[in-house]
Amino acid sequence: MPQTHSFNLLLRNARLRGGQGVQDIAVRQGRIAAIGPDLTGTAALEEDIGGRLVLPGLVDTHIHLDKSCLLCRCRDAGGGLKGAIAAVSGLKRAFTAEDVYQRGARTLERAIMQGTMHMRAHVELDPLVGLRSFEAMTRLKRDYAFAIDLSICVFPQEGMTHDPAVERLLVQALAEGADLLGGCPYTDADPSLQMERIFALAVAHDVDLDVHLDFDLDPSWSHLEEICRRTMAAGWQGRVAVGHATKLAAIDDAALERMTALLAEAGVAVTALPATDLYLNGRDLKHRASRGVAPVHLLADGGVTVSVATNNVLNPFTPFGDGSLIRMGNLYANLMHLGPERFGDCLDMVSTTAARLMRIADYGIAVGGQADLIVLDADDEADAFGGIAFPLMGFKRGRRSFVRPAAMLVR
Numbered sequence: 391m392p393q394t395h396s397f398n399l400l401l402r403n404a405r406l407r408g409g410q411g412v413q414d415i416a417v418r419q420g421r422i423a424a425i426g427p428d429l430t431g432t433a434a435l436e437e438d439i440g441g442r443l444v445l446p447g448l449v450d451t452h453i454h455l456d457k458s459c460l461l462c463r464c465r466d467a468g469g470g471l472k473g474a475i476a477a478v479s480g481l482k483r484a485f486t487a488e489d490v491y492q493r494g495a496r497t498l499e500r501a502i503m504q505g506t507m508h509m510r511a512h513v514e515l516d517p518l519v520g521l522r523s524f525e526a527m528t529r530l531k532r533d534y535a536f537a538i539d540l541s542i543c544v545f546p547q548e549g550m551t552h553d554p555a556v557e558r559l560l561v562q563a564l565a566e567g568a569d570l571l572g573g574c575p576y577t578d579a580d581p582s583l584q585m586e587r588i589f590a591l592a593v594a595h596d597v598d599l600d601v602h603l604d605f606d607l608d609p610s611w612s613h614l615e616e617i618c619r620r621t622m623a624a625g626w627q628g629r630v631a632v633g634h635a636t637k638l639a640a641i642d643d644a645a646l647e648r649m650t651a652l653l654a655e656a657g658v659a660v661t662a663l664p665a666t667d668l669y670l671n672g673r674d675l676k677h678r679a680s681r682g683v684a685p686v687h688l689l690a691d692g693g694v695t696v697s698v699a700t701n702n703v704l705n706p707f708t709p710f711g712d713g714s715l716i717r718m719g720n721l722y723a724n725l726m727h728l729g730p731e732r733f734g735d736c737l738d739m740v741s742t743t744a745a746r747l748m749r750i751a752d753y754g755i756a757v758g759g760q761a762d763l764i765v766l767d768a769d770d771e772a773d774a775f776g777g778i779a780f781p782l783m784g785f786k787r788g789r790r791s792f793v794r795p796a797a798m799l800v801r
């Protein structure tokens with residue numbers, strides 16, 4: 391920074407969530423140095439954003455970059471969840487690191503330009519694909535660090551306990567820089583043994599756990615209680631998350647209350663993945679299908695850390711997606727009958743509480759915090775969320791990381 395400037399970045403006339411009027415935000419060395427009206431000082435980059443809403447960079451806690459953008463290779467997966475797993479399994483052997491990198495980069499760039507600045511990528515490891523997807527992910531993490539903090543969660547999508555090679559690959563990836571471990575007990579020949587092994591590995595490697603769980607609408611069995619029990623036994627409270635947990639959409643009020651209390655006590659977070667959950671669940675009920683998405687806002691009311699995330703983009707699990715977390719939160723609110731009085735809670739699920747799930751330090755717009763900022767083309771929180779406002783620009787650690795000028799009519 392030249393000595394003549396007091397700041398690296400100065401955003402003039404920003405509107406903040408819950409704030410009155412407009413404020414300036416000043417950034418020095420990647421951190422927010424001051425917030426207030428009409429700040430004095432100069433900056434290497436000064437931008438008047440005209441009263442638009444500024445949010446902290448959004449947080450996608452659950453996405454599969456390695457199997458995104460596969461629609462052109464398998465248009466018709468059919469068959470719901472099993473069909474989708476089988477379709478990708480059939481393609482996976484042919485994945486090269488370069489192929490995974492190119493498809494992952496396409497999805498990552500879309501997400502960045504939708505305002506995402508933190509992301510947990512779930513990456514499949516097994517003898518079919520080896521470490522190739524993981525290698526691509528470590529390159530993506532490095533090459534896009536200017537715009538996004540990518541956290542790599544390695545997991546066995548197609549079972550673990552039937553073949554010792556799977557666990558060896560997970561351990562190798564953890565040794566080579568994977569950030570945390572995932573799981574998928576419902577596809578394992580021995581779900582309980584998989585849970586036992588992933589907890590043992592998480593403790594041995596001192597990493598968090600994020601597990602695909604309870605992905606159907608049959609309330610007669612569940613792995614959620616076992617996960618909570620193992621979390622408390624391992625002393626891993628606050629370090630375990632589960633994704634899907636859609637059985638929570640199929641149980642009665644009393645059972646949901648019981649599960650909420652248990653999740654809160656165990657410090658187990660829950661992520662709803664509305665696009666995939668809506669697309670794959672309840673197919674046997676045809677036009678009468680229920681929504682099949684975990685009611686995470688009710689869990690949050692009971693003290694559970696929750697997030698809403700993307701999961702899949704343009705593949706057999708979810709043949710939709712643009713990487714927009716505001717759109718995903720909007721979809722969640724819409725299907726859960728949540729109106730403007732709860733839009734802020736839904737926005738939290740792709741920002742503040744999602745950051746808590748990922749244990750991101752110094753998250754949020756406050757003096758001293760990391761200057762990860764996006765400017766939305768809206769001047770009001772409810773309009774931004776309800777209307778799915780686009781980000782116009784983003785600043786990662788105070789440095790401009792993307793621009794996305796507003797569309798204009800040409801009369």
Ligand SMILES: [Zn+2]
Nearest residue numbers: 512602633701
């Ligand atoms: Zn997933």
